[in-house]
Amino acid sequence: MNQLSDSANHVMIVDDDPSVRMMMSSVLDSLGVSFDEAEDGMQALLLLENVIPDLLLLDVSMPGMDGFEVCTHLKRTPGISEIPILMMTGLDDVLSIQRAYDLGVTDFITKPVPWSLIGYRISFLLQATKSFANLKKNEKRLAHAQLLAGMGSWEWELQSDKMWFSDEVQHIFHFDPHGFDSSFQTFINSVHPVDRKLVMDTTSQAIASGSSYSIDHQLLLSDGKSCFVHTEAAVIFDQNGVPIRLEGSIQDITERKATESQIRQLAFFDTLTGLPNRALFLDHLKRIHSRSLTDNKRFAMLFIDIDGFKSINDTLGHLSGDCLLQQLALRLKESLRSDDFASAGMIARLGGDEFVVIIEHLKNSEDVATIAQRIIGNIRRPVLLETTEVVVTASIGISIFPDDSPDTDTLIKHADIAMYSAKENGKNAFQYFNPSMHESATLVLELEKELKMAIMNNEFSMYYQPQVDLTSKRIVGFEALIRWNNPKIGSVSPEKFIPIAEKNNLICDIDRWVIVDVCRQIGVWQATGMPPGIQIAINLSGKSITRNDLASFIRQEINTHNIAPRTLQIEITEGVLMLDIAASSATLLELKQIGISLAIDDFGTGYSSLQYLQSMPVDTLKIDRSFVADISDINEKAPVISAIIALARSLELDVVAEGIENEIQKGFLTVHGCQKGQGYLFSRPVPAGDVHALFGQSYD
Numbered sequence: 045m046n047q048l049s050d051s052a053n054h055v056m057i058v059d060d061d062p063s064v065r066m067m068m069s070s071v072l073d074s075l076g077v078s079f080d081e082a083e084d085g086m087q088a089l090l091l092l093e094n095v096i097p098d099l100l101l102l103d104v105s106m107p108g109m110d111g112f113e114v115c116t117h118l119k120r121t122p123g124i125s126e127i128p129i130l131m132m133t134g135l136d137d138v139l140s141i142q143r144a145y146d147l148g149v150t151d152f153i154t155k156p157v158p159w160s161l162i163g164y165r166i167s168f169l170l171q172a173t174k175s176f177a178n179l180k181k182n183e184k185r186l187a188h189a190q191l192l193a194g195m196g197s198w199e200w201e202l203q204s205d206k207m208w209f210s211d212e213v214q215h216i217f218h219f220d221p222h223g224f225d226s227s228f229q230t231f232i233n234s235v236h237p238v239d240r241k242l243v244m245d246t247t248s249q250a251i252a253s254g255s256s257y258s259i260d261h262q263l264l265l266s267d268g269k270s271c272f273v274h275t276e277a278a279v280i281f282d283q284n285g286v287p288i289r290l291e292g293s294i295q296d297i298t299e300r301k302a303t304e305s306q307i308r309q310l311a312f313f314d315t316l317t318g319l320p321n322r323a324l325f326l327d328h329l330k331r332i333h334s335r336s337l338t339d340n341k342r343f344a345m346l347f348i349d350i351d352g353f354k355s356i357n358d359t360l361g362h363l364s365g366d367c368l369l370q371q372l373a374l375r376l377k378e379s380l381r382s383d384d385f386a387s388a389g390m391i392a393r394l395g396g397d398e399f400v401v402i403i404e405h406l407k408n409s410e411d412v413a414t415i416a417q418r419i420i421g422n423i424r425r426p427v428l429l430e431t432t433e434v435v436v437t438a439s440i441g442i443s444i445f446p447d448d449s450p451d452t453d454t455l456i457k458h459a460d461i462a463m464y465s466a467k468e469n470g471k472n473a474f475q476y477f478n479p480s481m482h483e484s485a486t487l488v489l490e491l492e493k494e495l496k497m498a499i500m501n502n503e504f505s506m507y508y509q510p511q512v513d514l515t516s517k518r519i520v521g522f523e524a525l526i527r528w529n530n531p532k533i534g535s536v537s538p539e540k541f542i543p544i545a546e547k548n549n550l551i552c553d554i555d556r557w558v559i560v561d562v563c564r565q566i567g568v569w570q571a572t573g574m575p576p577g578i579q580i581a582i583n584l585s586g587k588s589i590t591r592n593d594l595a596s597f598i599r600q601e602i603n604t605h606n607i608a609p610r611t612l613q614i615e616i617t618e619g620v621l622m623l624d625i626a627a628s629s630a631t632l633l634e635l636k637q638i639g640i641s642l643a644i645d646d647f648g649t650g651y652s653s654l655q656y657l658q659s660m661p662v663d664t665l666k667i668d669r670s671f672v673a674d675i676s677d678i679n680e681k682a683p684v685i686s687a688i689i690a691l692a693r694s695l696e697l698d699v700v701a702e703g704i705e706n707e708i709q710k711g712f713l714t715v716h717g718c719q720k721g722q723g724y725l726f727s728r729p730v731p732a733g734d735v736h737a738l739f740g741q742s743y744d
């Protein structure tokens with residue numbers, strides 16, 4: 045007979061008959077199996093305290109403690125209760141056989157022992173034992189793995205409506221394993237009410253169709269909390285194809301769901317305001333678009349940009365900027381709540397200070413105006429940022445589906461173009477898209493392209509507009525104004541191209557070109573007899589002022605052309621003072637030290653406060669020409685102008701009025717004590733070559 049491959053097998057022979065023990069020993073020897081021998085039950089139990097065999101060969105009738113008693117004792121004792129037992133009974137002793145089985149004996153042989161077969165019998169038993177042990181081990185491993193995965197299995201016998209759950213399922217469900225009445229209804233009671241119908245429908249469909257299913261649903265736990273589970277189940281049939289049972293697995297996926305929703309939150313929502321972000325906006329837009337197509341409905345897209353946000357972010361810091369955006373987001377939500385005209389599709393933040401609103405189910409496009417107006421009104425209300433109160437406004441561009449475009453990309457572009465148009469036309473307003481805006485947007489692109497090459501191609505030139513002393517009527521200075529003549533586009537007004545240059549940072553190069561050209565020109569005039577006291581003003585953008593090498597650049601140009609610094613005046617707009625106070629005031633002080641004077645341009649249109657005027661080295665205020673334009677014989681009072689002149693006087697500043705076009709304006713300004721004026725009444729800006737002839741001229 046072949047030896048058993050695993051030498052680790054160990055058997056215990058318990059028999060009072062020495063001949064049986066001897067015969068058995070030689071059989072086991074031939075199998076290569078080690079063994080112990082016991083003469084009776086008592087001795088066997090003593091041995092079992094030290095050795096746990098893989099198989100017990102147990103005689104039934106022994107003096108003292110018989111086989112049954114040994115068996116009973118074994119089954120009750122933890123650690124040895126699982127040892128397989130081969131009982132040796134008397135021939136045809138049916139009662140003993142029955143009793144042995146009742147006691148949980150593994151197998152039996154009858155005496156006299158069939159020696160020729162017993163070896164095989166033992167081998168089979170040892171092998172089966174091993175398989176059984178492996179099975180047990182695997183079951184344990186599976187249970188452990190399921191525990192780690194928060195997963196368990198269940199079965200549902202359809203006929204008897206009995207459900208069986210593995211320990212882990214009971215753990216997931218927070219069931220008391222003993223108190224669990226395992227019917228389908230009990231299971232359903234544990235399913236969260238919102239998902240009960242789903243679970244019942246899915247289950248009955250699976251039984252009806254015989255197909256397996258997998259669903260995610262929630263459970264309502266005994267502590268009132270809920271958890272998410274993933275269930276997979278298959279239908280088992282009898283040989284006639286009748287469904288008899290459902291077998292399934294169930295896994296706790298609460299954590300996964302939480303992570304998923306966190307990821308979703310991060311991927312689709314703006315962390316600052318909690319509003320949907322661009323990705324979610326585009327996703328929703330697609331759906332709204334197809335819905336509107338099918339239902340033949342219109343929807344509006346509102347592009348909202350906050351005016352002046354950048355300067356608040358730059359002056360008060362990013363934290364304040366963030367806080368402002370959060371509050372504005374709330375105001376947007378508020379503006380769309382309870383709407384009587386249409387239902388709001390969504391609000392999203394596209395990034396920076398750009399928001400978008402979609403309004404669905406539009407009855408007529410005029411209704412959007414009401415909503416846009418409400419948004420503008422809500423945004424304009426003062427916002428408290430810690431201790432500072434700020435006021436910002438919104439510019440809104442509106443495009444309507446399908447009127448302005450049947451596709452979403454173009455709708456977005458058109459709303460954006462309309463928003464820019466609203467900004468260009470003075471901000472704090474909304475504008476519907478119209479096709480002419482599109483042309484101007486295309487023109488902007490063209491300008492941008494050409495502007496990049498303008499310096500290199502020598503397309504700029506400087507014009508000079510006289511500034512006149514309103515008392516002596518003599519020319520006391522000039523403002524240098526840039527002109528751009530492009531061979532393709534023609535001449536372009538600085539009011540058009542300067543804002544474009546500011547947006548794409550070309551402005552610093554342009555400003556430098558102006559500084560170089562004007563300094564060179566002053567050098568030429570000084571050499572050919574420029575009267576002393578004439579001042580030439582140049583306009584510089586805020587972007588140039590905040591660059592810390594501006595002063596040294598100007599100093600270098602002054603030295604190169606050997607010009608007197610006091611001949612030069614720098615004009616900056618009010619907004620620049622607010623932009624970056626630290627950076628601009630350092631530059632402005634340095635310029636002052638060089639001997640260059642400073643004028644605030646377009647005064648009265650921006651945010652200037654007395655505080656800034658007092659803390660900056662300002663020499664001159666230039667009254668914006670929109671105020672001058674207000675002066676007419678029917679409007680004899682121009683309160684803003686009077687106030688600016690009074691303010692300038694109290695701060696001992698020069699005042700220059702821009703855009704004087706007629707005698708009425710000149711007269712009014714002279715009477716109110718404005719020292720200097722500039723405008724078409726005296727002269728339009730002239731090319732550099734014509735300036736020399738103007739020196740010493742007076743305008744009576």
Ligand code: C2E
Pocket residue numbers: 509524525526537538539542555558582583584585615645646669702703704705722723724725729
């Ligand atoms: P600004 O500095 O306020 O210049 C005055 C503008 O008013 C000039 O427009 C001038 O031609 C115009 N103007 C003068 N008198 C009258 C008048 O009586 N009536 C009317 N209606 N307008 C008058 P321009 O030359 O088109 O310049 C526009 C703006 O472009 C300037 O406003 C300034 O902000 C900017 N700019 C001009 N040249 C430069 C430059 O070299 N560098 C920079 N950074 N900006 C410049």
Ligand code: MG
Pocket residue numbers: 523583615645
């Ligand atoms: Mg100016």
Ligand code: MG
Pocket residue numbers: 645646666668669702
């Ligand atoms: Mg001006």
